[in-house]
Amino acid sequence: MTRITLIAFFSLLIMSCNGPKEAPEFKQITNIEVTKVMGRTAYLNADAYFYNPNKVRMTLKKINVDVMVEGKKIGEINQSVKTKIPAMSDFKIPLDATFDMGEVGFLNSIISILGGKKVKVHYTGHIKLTYHGFPIRVPIDYDDEVRI
Known part of the structure; x- marks a missing residue:
């Protein structure tokens, strides 16, 4: 009898746990700012905005995003x-990100930074979240035109 009660209790506990029904949605990246330039390396800060549509809290663990300019x-x-x-x-x-300006073209990068030129930027990758220890992977695929 005790075994049946224990199984029923754990079954109810598992069914009553409301896990996330949807992955958080990526909205945009803003406030992109070049903090310093050393040689061919540019150091940038930005803010990524998301929305969590779930009735549960989660924990962000890792961000893996590639940044592409002009392909x-x-x-x-x-x-x-x-x-x-x-x-x-x-x-x-x-x-926080570090970029090799040589990949875009050093002269083009300097002109962009000093002249405020608009650049098309594509962000692709994912973020990793956890909910009660269970991993969730949220894809990122976002295009933006940024004035650096």
Whole structure:
């Protein structure tokens, strides 16, 4: 009798756990700012905005996003973080990235930085979240025109 009660209890517990029904949605990247330039390397900061449509909190663990300009990969954002994501709300993740301006063309990059030229940027990759220890992978595929 005890075994049946224990099985019934765990079954109810598992069924009552409301896990995330949808992955958080990526909205945009804003506030892109070149913080310094050393040689061919540019250091940038930005903010990534998401929306969590779920009634549960999650934890952001990792960001893996490639950054492409004019079809060429100029850098990547690889950050390990531990950020709590609130339920049913927008949230912001600060990003730090390093880019090789030589991949786009050194002269073109300098003109873009100094002259405020608009550049088409494509972000592709994913973020990794966890919900009660279970991993969730959210894809990122976003195009933007950025004035650097």
